[in-house]
Amino acid sequence: MIEFQNVLKKYGREVGLDDVSFTLETGKIYGLLGPNGSGKSTTLKLIAGLTHPTSGKVMVNGRTADRKIAADVAYLTELDMFYQTFKVKDMISFYASQFQDFRMDRAKELLQFMKLDPDKKIKQLSKGNRGRLKLVLALAREASVLLLDEPFSGLDPMVRDSIVKGLLTYIDFENQIVIIATHEIDEIEPLLDEVLAIQNGRIIERHQVEDLRETRGLSIIEWLKQTFKE
C-alpha cells in the first residue's frame, strides 16, 4: 500500500504538491493524469524516495519512503539515466548488481520480446529502442511498486504498442501497485483500474474507470476533457 498523509512539497517558493492525502492499493493499476507542471513527477519521485516532503508523510508498504525504498520500487523516469558507453547487456548487468529483485531470465526474455540486441551500444540505440530498454529494466524487477513516468513520451505508435504489450505480459496484476503518470492516455486506457486527476499540486478527482464508464458513460479521455476544462 502507498499512503500520502498531508504531503506538502515545496521547491523554494514553488509548490510541487499542496497538502495531498490518498492511499493506493496493491493489485491495481493507477493513472496519474494531469497537465504539464501539475505535480505528477513530484508524486512519483516522493514514492521512489528520490525527494522528500516539506511536510507530511509518504509511506510505502508501511515504511517511510526514503532512499532505501528503492529496493521495493521500480521507477522508469522520463529522463535517460543510461551510461552512453555501455552496451545493452552491460546496463542489464548493472541493474542486476543494483537490485536484488532483478530477474536475469526475465530480462533476457524481455530483450527478445522488445527485439533489442544485447550487444548494441546504448548510444547507437534509437529513441524508441531506448524507451523499450527502460521498460525492460523496470519490468525485469519483481518490485512491489512500479512507477512509469511518461512511458510513451516522444515514441511512435509501434513502440507504444510494444510497450503496452510488454506491460500486459509482465505486470504482476495481483501483487504490484502500478502507477502510470502521463498526459497521453490513448494507449493505456484499457490498462487502468483507477484514475487520479492532478492539477496545481492537488488531486482534484479520483475515480474507478469502470464507474466512469458505467455510471457516467465516459471514457477516460472524455472525463479528462471535462475535468480540466472547468
Ligand SMILES: Nc1ncnc2c1ncn2[C@@H]1O[C@H](COP(=O)(O)OP(=O)(O)OP(=O)(O)O)[C@@H](O)[C@H]1O
Ligand atoms: N526541481 C525543481 N525545482 C523547482 N521547481 C520544481 C522542481 N521540480 C518541479 N518543480 C515545480 O513543481 C511543479 C510540479 O512539477 P512536476 O514536475 O511534478 O509536474 P509534472 O506534472 O510531472 O509535469 P510534466 O508533465 O511537465 O512532466 C511545477 O510547478 C514545477 O515547476
